[in-house]
Amino acid sequence: MPKLALQIRAQLSGVKELRPSTDDAQLVTTVKCTSCQEEHAKPVSFNVTDEVEVQGGRGVANFVMHCGFCKNQGSAKFDTPTSKVPLWQSYTGPDYARLTTLEFRGLEPVGFQADQMTWRCAGEESGTKFDDIALEDGEWTDYDEKTNNETSIMEVESKWVRA
Numbered sequence: 535m536p537k538l539a540l541q542i543r544a545q546l547s548g549v550k551e552l553r554p555s556t557d558d559a560q561l562v563t564t565v566k567c568t569s570c571q572e573e574h575a576k577p578v579s580f581n582v583t584d585e586v587e588v589q590g591g592r593g594v595a596n597f598v599m600h601c602g603f604c605k606n607q608g609s610a611k612f613d614t615p616t617s618k619v620p621l622w623q624s625y626t627g628p629d630y631a632r633l634t635t636l637e638f639r640g641l642e643p644v645g646f647q648a649d650q651m652t653w654r655c656a657g658e659e660s661g662t663k664f665d666d667i668a669l670e671d672g673e674w675t676d677y678d679e680k681t682n683n684e685t686s687i688m689e690v691e692s693k694w695v696r697a
């Protein structure tokens with residue numbers, strides 16, 4: 535079953551190392567059943583510490599659902615991080631880069647709700663910590679008091695690609 539990497543792209547100004555504020559940040563995405571191809575109306579949400587048993591002796595995943603149309607079981611599981619490939623990769627831009635990787639069975643993600651996640655980043659030169667960032671409408675602006683620079687995150691985009 536495919537492993538998919540969630541990639542993001544954003545215009546960072548005065549900041550670097552954008553990533554979710556905590557390792558157990560909630561990932562919010564819309565999902566589609568790969569059996570009947572129906573897209574589920576409500577986005578789903580899960581994190582790496584959620585543990586749900588997958589029916590059929592397939593171990594544990596972070597998210598399991600049964601399709602409301604065809605009853606097919608679908609699951610999602612964060613890829614086990616390694617020293618080279620962390621759970622969440624910090625983003626500094628400007629091109630698309632991997633944020634995290636998941637293994638999907640029976641369902642696939644459609645989009646990613648970046649505005650539903652809490653983020654953090656650091657001042658580009660100062661290292662000033664910005665925590666609890668909300669990307670309302672995909673944008674955030676603040677002010678780095680150490681460097682007297684305006685800071686911003688704009689035009690956040692995302693896509694899923696085969697890992």
Ligand SMILES: [Zn+2]
Nearest residue numbers: 567570601604
């Ligand atoms: Zn289905």
